Amino acid sequence: MDNIDLEVLKTCAQWLDSGLRCELVTVLKTWGSSPRPVGSMLAICEDGRVVGSVSGGCIEDDMIALARSEGLTRLLPAIVTYGISADEAHRFGLPCGGTIELAIEPLTGDSQIRTLMNRLTAGELVARRLDLQTGVVTLSGAIPSESMQVSESALVTLHGPRWRLLIIGAGQLSRFVAQIAQGMDYAVTVCDPREEYQASWSVTGVDLSTSMPDDQVIAMHLDSRSAVIALTHDPKLDDLALMEALRSEAFYVGAIGSRLNNQRRRERLAEHFDMTVEQLAKLHGPIGLYIGSKTPAEIAISILAQLTAVKNGVMVQAGLGIADAKVLAGLAATGEVCDIHSPL
Template sequence: MHRAAHDMIPETALDWHRQGRQAAIATVVETWGSAPRPVGAQLAISGEAELAGSVSGGCVEGAVAAEALEALSDGTARLMEFGVSDGDAFAVGLACGGTIRVLVEPVGAALPEALLAELVAARAARRAVGVETRLAADPAGPVTPMPGLAHRLIGYADAPARFDADRSGFDAEAPRRFIAIHNPPLRLAIIGGAHIAQPLALMARETGYDVTVIDPREAFASPARFPGERLMHDWPDAALKAHGLDLRCAVVLLTHDPKLDDPALMVALPSPAFYIGALGSTRTHARRRERLAAAGLAPELIDRIDAPVGLDIGARSPAEIAVATLAQMTERLRRPETRPGRTPVPGAPVPA
């Protein structure tokens, strides 16, 4: 698992700060119209005017960087508002312009180094974490000094809807309370290197998942069949324990073999994974339920399985089944109310 360079803004800013090069982090906190970057997008600026990330797709980065250097000079955060013209918006691929509001915070002054280090550690440990920032005043102009910001880290239980939706933003009930969401990258564990797994791995990777194919049969989970994917040849239960399952993980079982699928389900079902889908007909799933119940799993955990796997779109070919499965994964991720059964509390341990 790795994060793309554009998603390493807290890490980059902390490194620059600790190297004595100074650093500030700019965060998009509000947008109106067709803003080039979403709320929560970040840009790191060093004391030498180096840039990492983006808050506007290039439209106003220079102005943000100039203000960040001023913030590094006096140690005071700033809240800035920019209008993105139609011409600038067109240059970054949008039909029309909009307005963005950006908060710039110098590290070690307005943004405490200890809090940033705690955020970086949480991200490295794949913990869903948010940074709550309480503004000291309402915006008073295009550039508003923001002394006295208050920060704290929050967890999933503090704002579950925001974590589920990957949506940073101000709290409607507390207009000066901004929450920046830092979710771990999405991961997909595919049990069984079957024919459906090949298009599913490709599509999932394009959708932003880190994919792992688990199959003790090396002929099925081979580099030739899954070029570029992470492959594990341990038995599925051992492999899933080594892989780790959290609230940003999906598990899809495609072997159609109880010897492989059932041990994987014994690990996956008590975990916080947001999606667990299993290939097989309604009759096959009924027998699966009987086996899992006999093995001691509670009915509410067995109910978590999406089976037959995928949305019912009449899919027939392996690629169509992969489309249906990825669509169902997306629905379960973005609309938690559609998840079957009971989702364990995030952070619950996976059975040893």
């Protein structure tokens, strides 16, 4: 699954290869609430087709109407602002007084979209610099800590995965987690030394490691933009890897299993590997948010929802554990609870 950024760029390359005029639109600034964050991209074709999004839809509708009625006539990049007045903000679906500033770039064969795509396909993180005065584009390597930069003379955008996810185990659940995570801007590695699981693994764009999981954790030099999810149910594979991950700077470490199994896992880690209370507190298990998930796809959503909340610094269900959530969910289903928002 491609993330939105990659989908936009791929579509631009296809339009250019077909000889169609198109423009790339990037959100530069927002004031007040905005449906899409800074850096969001949209591409528009001369026939009115669009991919991506920069607003809730009204700005896109305006661009489509202009493309169809007037064509795409820009020869150089332009900065456009929507929503200066309250009336215009309302028209374009922005909060009253809200404003959004966009860079609109006419694309050509010199825009290096195809070259950028090739580098992204190779797994690179790339900085794309657009000269706002001349339209000249240059590409260079980037590091995850960099962010989009804009000045009067240039716009520098970052493309490629800026987060890393290591999944231990190549089972069915891992496929769903890996596919969704790719769309969330993660470079995904799956590690499984078991031959029977390696043979059936086939998720495009995901690296498959056959090393022992703890060796893979060490080799990846996990940092604060890394996450580890253990999905094998096998202590021989999970425990050593979790030990190494919990001692790293990874922002998220989780393991599948019941409450009882996770309690036993914590006891093993404390007894046999001298894990501290602080290190064990980093372990998310049972993994995921309780949403009543049953199928692998639903469980994957639950896991990645929790991972995303941790990444974004959001406290979810503070004071409410999975056991309590299940109790409240059962009571709510029978009509015995009117307000399930307060922790027990």
